[in-house]
Amino acid sequence: MSRKKTVKAKGSSKSPKASPSSASGRTGKGLSAAAAASSGLVYPSRPSISNSGEFYDISFKVMLVGDSGVGKTCLLVRFKDGAFLAGSFISTVGIDFRNKVMSIDAVKVKLQIWDTAGQERFRSVTHAYYRDAHALLLLYDVTNKASFDNIRAWLTEIHEYAQQDVVVMLLGNKADSTHNRVVKREEGEKLAKEFGVPFMETSAKSGLNVELAFTAVAKELKHRTMKEPDEPKFQLQEYVDKEMRTVGCCSS
Ligand SMILES: Nc1nc2c(ncn2[C@@H]2O[C@H](COP(=O)(O)OP(=O)(O)OP(=O)(O)O)[C@@H](O)[C@H]2O)c(=O)[nH]1
Ligand SMILES: [Mg+2]
Numbered sequence: 001m002s003r004k005k006t007v008k009a010k011g012s013s014k015s016p017k018a019s020p021s022s023a024s025g026r027t028g029k030g031l032s033a034a035a036a037a038s039s040g041l042v043y044p045s046r047p048s049i050s051n052s053g054e055f056y057d058i059s060f061k062v063m064l065v066g067d068s069g070v071g072k073t074c075l076l077v078r079f080k081d082g083a084f085l086a087g088s089f090i091s092t093v094g095i096d097f098r099n100k101v102m103s104i105d106a107v108k109v110k111l112q113i114w115d116t117a118g119q120e121r122f123r124s125v126t127h128a129y130y131r132d133a134h135a136l137l138l139l140y141d142v143t144n145k146a147s148f149d150n151i152r153a154w155l156t157e158i159h160e161y162a163q164q165d166v167v168v169m170l171l172g173n174k175a176d177s178t179h180n181r182v183v184k185r186e187e188g189e190k191l192a193k194e195f196g197v198p199f200m201e202t203s204a205k206s207g208l209n210v211e212l213a214f215t216a217v218a219k220e221l222k223h224r225t226m227k228e229p230d231e232p233k234f235q236l237q238e239y240v241d242k243e244m245r246t247v248g249c250c251s252s
Pocket of ligand 1: 087088
């Protein structure tokens with residue numbers, strides 16, 4: 001099943017809250033006519049403008065999924081606002097989204113990031129949104145074994161409801177909680193290998209790898225959309241491993 005890209009009318013990047021809508025893919029620069037034609041994108045006369053007033057060239061929809069309490073909302077807030085939501089845990093009701101425009105290889109990439117409720121009772125709501133997602137960040141909590149054991153069930157759900165070519169990345173969150181850790185990093189790596197998905201550990205609290213997780217996904221999506229025919233395929237896990245080595249693995 002191939003992914004469809006809907007090109008929205010200028011200025012139509014407003015709240016898609018009313019219904020799960022397709023993320024748009026459009027580009028202003030860096031995309032050859034051939035690549036644009038083959039990816040189904042069209043050249044706008046100018047880049048689009050997001051509802052926060054930022055210009056962007058292409059837009060993708062990313063979903064955060066995983067058990068309740070693994071840190072999806074905190075990860076998004078850390079990425080968007082650079083802050084950590086400490087204090088009492090307020091579980092997400094239904095689904096919400098935030099936009100962030102990133103500069104990827106001189107292209108403005110807008111990520112529309114959907115924060116889903118992990119609680120079972122909201123599952124049918126989130127299922128409806130899977131089919132339009134270009135990427136899924138699947139989280140477990142390294143201090144919660146059940147959240148790790150449930151990853152297989154989440155992956156089954158993803159295969160059932162999401163597009164076949166959706167980008168999936170497994171994240172072991174709360175890596176800062178060294179004393180309470182019950183899932184080893186190696187266990188996360190092994191599971192990710194088994195399912196052929198990239199993996200890294202993150203911490204919404206310390207900021208560890210948060211920017212890197214979203215950047216890696218944005219790079220993969222941008223490459224898929226704008227790749228020149230003779231350009232080598234972007235290797236997401238290789239990129240992540242290289243970046244982690246460069247910054248000494250565990251800095252934010
Ligand atoms: N130590 C630590 N705590 C975290 C981290 N991320 C989130 N938390 C805490 O974990 C709890 C749950 O975080 P949320 O982000 O609300 O969890 P969620 O996955 O959005 O949960 P639902 O909305 O119910 O699906 C909160 O008390 C956070 O403060 C982290 O990286 N490290
Ligand atoms: Mg939440």
